[in-house]
Amino acid sequence: MESTEPAVASFGREDTRKAAFEQLMRAYERPVLRICLRMLRNPEDARDAAQDAFLKVYRKMETLEKERSAAPWIYQIAVNVCRDKLRARRPAESLDSVDPWSRGALPDAAAVREQERKMIADGLVRLPEKERAALVLRDMEGLSTSDVARILGSSEGTVRSQVSTARVKLKRFAERWRRKP
Amino acid sequence: MTHCAKWEADVALYAGGDPVDAEVVRHIAECAGCRRFAEEMAGEIERWKQPGEISEEAGEELRRRVMAEIERPRRRGYFFPAAIAAAVILAAALGIKILPKRESSPRLHTAISRPQRGAGSQPAASRLVSTPARQVSRKPGPAPRNPNQASVIKLLTDDPDVVILLVNSNGDGE
Numbered sequence: 001m002e003s004t005e006p007a008v009a010s011f012g013r014e015d016t017r018k019a020a021f022e023q024l025m026r027a028y029e030r031p032v033l034r035i036c037l038r039m040l041r042n043p044e045d046a047r048d049a050a051q052d053a054f055l056k057v058y059r060k061m062e063t064l065e066k067e068r069s070a071a072p073w074i075y076q077i078a079v080n081v082c083r084d085k086l087r088a089r090r091p092a093e094s095l096d097s098v099d100p101w102s103r104g105a106l107p108d109a110a111a112v113r114e115q116e117r118k119m120i121a122d123g124l125v126r127l128p129e130k131e132r133a134a135l136v137l138r139d140m141e142g143l144s145t146s147d148v149a150r151i152l153g154s155s156e157g158t159v160r161s162q163v164s165t166a167r168v169k170l171k172r173f174a175e176r177w178r179r180k181p
Numbered sequence: 182m183t184h185c186a187k188w189e190a191d192v193a194l195y196a197g198g199d200p201v202d203a204e205v206v207r208h209i210a211e212c213a214g215c216r217r218f219a220e221e222m223a224g225e226i227e228r229w230k231q232p233g234e235i236s237e238e239a240g241e242e243l244r245r246r247v248m249a250e251i252e253r254p255r256r257r258g259y260f261f262p263a264a265i266a267a268a269v270i271l272a273a274a275l276g277i278k279i280l281p282k283r284e285s286s287p288r289l290h291t292a293i294s295r296p297q298r299g300a301g302s303q304p305a306a307s308r309l310v311s312t313p314a315r316q317v318s319r320k321p322g323p324a325p326r327n328p329n330q331a332s333v334i335k336l337l338t339d340d341p342d343v344v345i346l347l348v349n350s351n352g353d354g355e
Binding site for chain 2: 018021022025026029030033034037047050051054055058116117120135138139140142145160161163164165167168170171174
């Protein structure tokens with residue numbers, strides 16, 4: 001969870017409101033972009049989703065209570081935008097029907113890291129939407145199980161189950177990926 | 182060396198640092214296959230946690246786009262006309278009467294008039310005579326109908342605010 005919580009002041013004046021929003025954006029623009037990228041994989045889609053999410057944040061700023069942490073609220077909006085975009089897409093490919101193995105030669109460590117990153121992105125996008133969201137928020141963004149549950153509107157037990165299942169699936173995917181010549 | 186399928190989900194939670202029952206911890210300590218699975222899983226999760234590839238510039242670019250969108254004046258003028266049109270169409274489709282219902286249907290009066298010779302500049306409509314619709318009266322007079330003269334038909338209803346005029350100018354400009 002973000003440690004630096006920007007002050008969300010009263011939004012009586014439009015310029016105050018915009019200033020507070022810009023402060024929020026500076027704090028959360030990169031985590032939100034990262035979440036969107038991991039949810040959607042495609043950088044263009046991720047940028048559009050992040051933009052839509054922040055515009056919603058701006059429109060709904062009054063509903064953000066002063067004492068409430070902004071991060072789960074913003075992440076919830078971002079995840080919901082991504083889920084809407086995912087539903088508009090064709091169904092995700094199965095983890096078992098992967099053609100992951102279009103990778104080329106691995107000339108150096110940077111290329112290996114890049115291939116690993118691509119592999120994780122490939123694996124993530126093949127997870128069911130809710131498992132993906134749970135794994136991204138819990139393991140990649142480091143949120144607590146209770147925060148993830150709040151963001152996804154699920155119980156903590158459900159989130160634990162989704163995270164556990166997703167970890168096992170992604171581990172298997174990674175192992176198959178590495179075994180391929 | 183394989184791990185125990187029965188414990189797989191719990192070991193995956195343990196490997197990620199999630200709280201698990203003491204029974205799970207005990208099993209991992211006793212089972213080499215599950216212990217190895219837990220270690221491998223922990224290694225994977227660490228790799229997933231590596232910072233993403235979002236640059237500072239990407240964040241700034243996003244912020245510029247969002248702020249520009251906020252600053253842009255909102256488009257107006259489409260919603261209300263569209264909503265009103267939709268409401269009217271819906272009302273028509275459902276057969277809803279929007280206007281207040283009258284006690285009886287309006288009684289129509291009709292008058293037909295033609296300009297009289299030598300009538301000067303008095304407008305034709307002002308010389309109309311109103312009669313009930315069933316009795317169409319014409320101004321008395323021997324003059325036959327001149328096709329070049331304008332004729333006006335005024336339809337009157339019981340509602341004094343509703344008057345319908347039908348004008349036939351016959352192309353002579355009068």
